[in-house]
Amino acid sequence: MVKRSYWLVLALFGLALCGAAFVFWYTTYAHNGAEEDAVFAVKHGDVDEPITPIPRDLKLDKRKVALGRRLFHDPQLSGDSRISCAHCHNLATGGVDGLAHPVGSSKTDGKIDTLTVFNSGFNFRLFWDGRAATLEDQIDFPMNNPCEMGSTWDEVIAKLGNDKAYRRDFADIYKENINPQTVRDAIATFERSLNTPNSRFDRYLRGDKQALDSSELAGYDLFKSLGCISCHQGMNMGGNMYEKLGLVEDYFRNRGNLRKVDLGRYNLTKDEDDRYEFRVPSLRNVALTAPYLHDASASTLDAAVIIMGKYQLGVDLREEEVAKIVKFLNALTGEYDGKLLSAHQQSGAHR
Ligand code: HEC
Ligand code: HEC
Known part of the structure; x- marks a missing residue:
């Protein structure tokens, strides 16, 4: 008699434990999982891009x-x-x-x-x-x-x-x-307060799919697929990490005439790993900031992009690839005080 009720209690206890475990699993995992999926879909649904737009309004005194x-x-x-x-x-x-x-x-x-x-x-x-x-x-x-x-x-x-x-x-x-x-x-x-929102690229990121034409979009695709994005990333398309100039091929040996400023972060840290390391520059408004590179050795965007392909990625970019990337870079010019920024005393686009 004692033995039978003992088994019954044990069986009931086991059943209750299974039930509790199921309820626990359902409420914590199954349910939350569905919620996470929904959040993910909203976050990544139509703005699945590695770059975010420049904010339009900053709260400053x-x-x-x-x-x-x-x-x-x-x-x-x-x-x-x-x-x-x-x-x-x-x-x-x-x-x-x-x-x-x-x-x-x-x-x-x-x-x-x-x-x-x-x-x-x-x-x-x-x-x-x-x-x-x-x-x-x-x-x-x-x-x-x-x-x-x-x-x-x-x-x-x-x-x-x-x-x-x-x-x-x-x-x-x-x-x-x-x-x-x-x-x-x-x-x-x-x-x-010197932020420059509303570039055509930012309008594209905010959902205006007409803001970029087909060759600019092709340039953006190349920018991502070639790997420019691995360094020129985040809201400023740069400005958030250090990288070596001449990661794949020795830039300074080919350029010659090494100066102290070429050593980059090494000048601060004296660490060999930091030799030729620079903060990756932002590409926002880059069409207006010639000449390019810390040594100002590239007078045009085309030249800068070719150097990037060769020394940072180890690819000889074809002429039409350079042209598409440069078209894309020209779409990064934003507005300051509500007006589109423009080049030195020039009215049109400037390469
Ligand atoms: C003679 C030209 C010159 C003057 C005058 C000058 N700057 Fe600069 N500025 C530069 C140069 C060159 C650099 C880059 C230096 C470097 O990185 O070593 C720079 C860099 C900067 C940067 C860094 C931007 C970044 O993204 O890292 C800021 C901010 C800046 N200057 C603000 C100022 C302010 C504020 C003043 C006035 C107090 C000033 N500058 C005066 C030439 C100048
Ligand atoms: C491995 C990191 C890395 C990759 C990949 C890379 N860049 Fe750069 N980029 C840099 C660094 C670092 C600099 C600054 C180098 C210097 O002047 O010392 C730079 C500079 C530039 C400049 C000049 C900006 C200025 O204000 O002078 C442009 C334009 C540019 N990159 C575009 C590109 C494009 C387009 C690609 C892809 C084809 C690319 N980069 C790939 C790290 C990278």
Whole structure:
């Protein structure tokens, strides 16, 4: 008798356990699995692209943006009060100077190609070698560089402090008034406002399938299938990793005349693995930022794309492939202040 009820209890207990296990499985796995699928379909349904559009609206303090804009255009930030940041970062064009090597305060030639300030707030580090971590930190470099502004903070703060309008506007925003930190904060906030949304490519990414024509689309397909996308990726199509120039073939041996700036990140880390490593540049507005590469050795986009094929991917791109990729790159030009950016004093597209 005792034995029979013992088995019955055990059997019932086993059944209950199985039931509980089933309910647990159904609610945690089967059910969630279906939900995950639905989320996946929404996320990847019609925008299954490795690049995301530049945001149209950034929440920034408008007073800081206006103050930073004035500072960015103010030659008082340079030692001889003749050169502003905008001197080399012309916002009427691509945020660059268009020169192979920038000419700064002391009229000594700078040694490296100018990077654009447009969309620079989206880059993970600043400069070709990534030596500045934030836009705030970045400012000290041009300010103190004799090839650029050739100035010191003491001089700058003294000059700005003599200006009534600056004293008033800084006091309105910052209780500390004018000091290096507040000047950096205002300029960096202004720079974060320099994003260029609404390129034709971004309109395509947002769902307007007519925004790119068939050869631009073919260029985008090549960009992905050849592997350009493995380095020029994310919202800025670059600016989020370091890579070696000459990954597949030795670029510098072929070019010759090695200079210190060619060593890239090695100059900072002294690590052999970092030799010739640069931050992958953003390709946003790239049609407007000639010449190309840190050494400004490519004067056209065609030339830059051919170099990329050969040294980064180990392929000799055919003429029509280069043409399609360059057409695609021309569709990356965005808007600033609601207007499509354009090239130096030119009306049409610029290669
Ligand atoms: C004489 C020309 C010149 C002047 C003046 C100048 N810059 Fe630059 N700027 C450059 C060059 C060249 C680079 C690239 C340097 C490098 O990577 O080593 C650069 C890079 C930058 C970058 C990095 C962009 C990126 O994506 O990494 C920012 C931001 C910038 N400058 C902002 C400024 C600000 C702010 C000022 C004024 C305080 C200024 N620049 C003044 C020439 C100039
Ligand atoms: C392995 C990574 C890698 C791949 C793959 C790659 N790039 Fe680059 N790209 C870079 C780096 C790094 C630079 C900067 C090199 C330098 O100047 O020192 C660069 C520079 C460029 C530039 C010049 C940008 C400027 O502002 O000067 C263009 C244009 C460009 N790449 C397009 C392409 C295209 C198109 C492809 C595919 C055919 C491609 N890249 C493949 C890493 C890569």
